[in-house]
Amino acid sequence: MMKNIFLVFTFWIIACSPKYKNPHVEIQTQFGDIEIELYPDQAPKTVAAFLSYIDSGYYKRCSFYRVLSDDNQPSNAPKTELIQGGIWKTKNKIASSLKGIPHETTQQTKILHKSGMISLARLAPGTATTEFFICVGNQPGLDYGGENIEDHQGYAAFGKVIKGMDVVRKIYKQNEDNQYFDPPVGIINIVRE
Secondary structure, three states, X not given: OHHHHHHHHHHHXXXXXXXXXXXXXXXXXXXXXXXXXXXXXXXXXXXXXXXXXXXOOOOOXXXXXXXXXXXXXXXXOOOOOEEEEEOOOOOHHHHHXXXXXXXXXXXXXXXXXXXXXXXEOOOOOOOOOOOEEEEOOOOHHHOOOOOOOOOOOXXXXXXXXXXXXXXXXXHHOOOEEOOEEEEEEXXXXXEEO
């Protein structure tokens, strides 16, 4: 009897335990799924905002619409390799209405723009919302103090691809015209794991 109670209790603990320590999300694209682990302990404001956009359904039927590669940037500028997505092209009215997220620099979070990292696109610090990018290769110029942005505040990295970098690379290689995918690559949805 005691053994049965112990087994039931053990099973209950395992069943009720979270699947992962950190939240995981899945970007479901027309070319396959990309699983991302988010880092709320290091980038709490960025992760909370991103998850709130997922929970609000903003990313349903959006797209990867921009790509930066060695071939489509000026030869005299620091190079970046990434794919950018979000709702800017599909739900611009919502994207324009959102309040910017306080900027969490890589100096604060210690999450650097290495290959597979996800980060928020922005203009000035504190203007980032739903638009994000995934690094293809290491991108130190996007970190705090980096040369790829005039204000040297870098971008707010907040997670990493843990499954599906082959999908990221496939998207990266799609046809583009002047840094924009032609046609955009469909994101069916982004969901919590």
